[in-house]
Amino acid sequence: MFYPGPLVALVDIGRTISLVIIGGGLLWLFIRALKGKEVDRRVIFLFIFIAVATPILFPITFGEKATRVVKAVYDKIESLPAGSTVIISFDFDPAMAPEVQPMANAITRHCLVKGHKIIFMSLFATGQALLTQTLRDVVETEFPDKKEEVDYVNLGYKAGNEGVLNVIISDFKKMFPTDVNNIPYDSIPALDDVSSCKDVDLIVSIGGGKPGVKEWVLFVGDPGRVPVACGVAAVVAPQMYPYYPKQLLGLLGGIKGAAEYESELIHNYPRFKDVDTPGLRMMGPQTLAHMVIITFILIGNLSFFIKKRKDRQ
């Protein structure tokens, strides 16, 4: 969110007042905890609400540096020669979209700026509409010179979960005889050199549900020896670590992963300095909310120990 000059001071004042309210409130609860008093559930909800709302209204941003797991995905896309083919699979529903769509957008941007061909598809029924959002907000807006069916192709959603992957590992056309515009597979220039998943240079599965990353690894990545990377919701990320670094070359976990990727992209491609970076924007609310939760955990333990001591006495 960009504020015009005169509003900047007001934003600073608003941010300071909000942080003072949160800090003061937590301090008051801390003092209450010293007397062994517990915090009501509704008070916790109120603090979380303020902690999330404040950085949205009065932006708080941080500089991010890509960690090894995120950098691995970035470096892979960066190292592929122009014209390589990358599959980006939108394996998520609207519930997960705020967390993982920024990753999909950033990776799409990166692939297009490097001149890679992209095959967009989805294993989730609702993923196709979210895919269309990325096409509208990123591809058509930021890359008007890129042509559909030539530089990228939208194959859309196909029902069948793992069954779809089991077929496209050996024959893409059998599962996708046309793209979403009903153009026959053989008439799509972007798919000229692709007869199966084994012909693509990288697969990026964005999501975290089922079917999703695990299925891509089990049914395509491993048997076809195709590099797979992923972007998943934060709650799913720990479950993906066992696959890193062999079956998954890298992974983006939650908003933090998206923010790191966006930051790396902006750092290396200044043309993206002014594009919307929801990952970086959302790090403010997340960080503040984490701070509040950490403080509540400390307050909870303090009141727990004081109560225990009182009971003993």
Next chain:
Amino acid sequence: MKRELPFVLVFIFGMFMLLQYFVPHEKSEWVYEFFLAWTIIIGIFALALGIWSLFKVSVDKIKMHRPGWGYSYVTLAGLFVMIAFGFTKRNGDAWGLYHLWWILGLLCLGAIMQVRAETNTGRKKMYFVVSLVLLAATVAISIFDNTWSFHFYTSEGLENTLFRNFFDYIMIPILSTMFALLAFFIASAAYRAFRARNLMATLLLFAALLVMSRFNPWIPGAEYVAKASTWLMNVPNLAAQRAIVMGIGLGVIATALKVILGIERGYMGKG
């Protein structure tokens, strides 16, 4: 025979799928892909069954006036409206009678539901006639109004303004809100659950604090905290997760063998 046949089929197809994995012959792969196509077809039939089931459950709820029966109208309206929007698209600049078409369609659906829900015979007949008239009007508009058309083979319906608006401004915010509400419950649960009651709970508490702090540049010594939490994720978490994955894998093999050999019969509705 009624019981034996499914077991025989499961055994034959289960054994085939198992052995096929080790036979990389062209013909075996062709049969394998043929069966996979069947699983997709069956999946699509399950979708139709799901829609029918939703319709039936909703109508029964309305019929019995069970608690919250009014919401069943909203459920069904949402279901059919999104299907209608997803399959139709404007051809020129004007929508023509499109809005009248989908409103009549919804009214027709309501009348059909009333036919099923109504117990009074006279009213039942009246709703039946009304539903027939509405259906005829809906069909007539869809045939004669050329300003919009159906798109069954392409995704053009997804570009329908109404479909997009319903998806972008209703579906996404609703589902995102439901997911975002987790933050409030997680905060409340963390406050109550993460207490140093014993050694294991204390370890869990410190692990949670470390992992949560790794995103936080305001924490003193953020760099060391980040390193420690990365180690936590990459070493103990990785080891435990791998053990779980291996365990699940072995469990899946055992269960699959039990199903193929007819020891596990839960899928038949019997233990």
